[in-house]
Amino acid sequence: MxxxxxxxxxxxxxxxxxxxxxxxxxxxxxxxxxxxxxxxxxxxxxxxxxDKNGLFRALVLRNAEQVKALLEDGLRSDRNPLDVLRALGPRLLALLVSPRAIQLNRAAAADPTGELGAAISERGRETVGPLIGEVLERARREGALAFNVTGEAVELYLNLLVGDLQIRRAIGGVLPLDETTISRRAELAFGQFLRLNPASTSTTPLCHEQDHKG
Missing domain, CATH: 1.10.10 (Arc Repressor Mutant, subunit A)
Incomplete structure (x- = not known):
């Protein structure tokens, strides 16, 4: 074919x-x-x-393809990592609150086998999360950010960006977000993240013994 x-x-x-x-x-x-x-x-x-699990894993992965491609392209290029992170925010948030993502999460919550939830975790956050971590680490190497544990920094960024919004969408507590609202929230999360992880003023490398264990 x-x-x-x-x-x-x-x-x-x-x-x-x-x-x-x-x-x-x-x-x-x-x-x-x-x-x-x-x-x-x-x-x-x-x-x-x-099998069925493979089909739904493919759905989750396809849903995240644009976000994954943005991160991979940014990592392959010489683009400023903070610019990559800033561009990521609205796309990632739009993905996570999209009708298809909400549909998948609602179905996962009602699935007694836990298979769909595992597929969402494997193909969603566990695929995109490490790429966000690489972007943050590049920003740290360039002195644009300062943090100790990469996994914790990724979690902080996602919490600022998404928080409980996806859950509230899934249970009908929040109406669908328009593009302006998504962009505003993503920009606010980006600014808050920078304030919580300000650029290092020291030229001495930080010790990161726990990196990649978050």
Whole structure:
């Protein structure tokens, strides 16, 4: 199958997966029901995704592709790491409160197997988090930030950016955010993070014995 045809079929299958997920929840979303909704063969789904868990891991990963690409591009380039972090904020927040992300999180909360929640964790924060950590470490090496434990710095940034907003969206306590609100919140989180981790004024390297253990 040509790449463009496969990409189109995958998009159809993944759209169907979201529809079945909304109608039946994760436990009731079988590969067969998704294949039928997508008018695809069950064999195709198993060949492409392995199993249901693999299919939903692919959904989570696709949801985070743009954010992951932004971070990877920034790390490969000579771009100022703080500029990368600043550009990341609104994109990451928009992703985390997007209808699809909220749908996945609602389904994960209702999934007694814990499989969907594990997939979201593996393909979401555990994929993007280390990349954010690399951006922060580069900023520290360049003297733009000062912190001791990378994992704790990443957690602080995410808490400032997202806080409990995703949970509140999932339970219906907060209405969908528009682009202006997302940009404002991301800029506020960026400024707060810089104030809490101000640029080092010393040229002496800091000791980071616990780095990468957060």
């Amino acid at each position: 040509r790449d463009e045809n496969r990409a189109s079929r995958q998009e159809t299958i993944e759209e169907a997966a979201y529809a079945v997920l909304e109608a039946r929840g994760y436990a009731g979303a079988s590969m067969l029901s998704i294949a039928r909704a997508a008018r695809a063969s069950n064999e195709t789904l198993y060949n492409w995704y392995g």
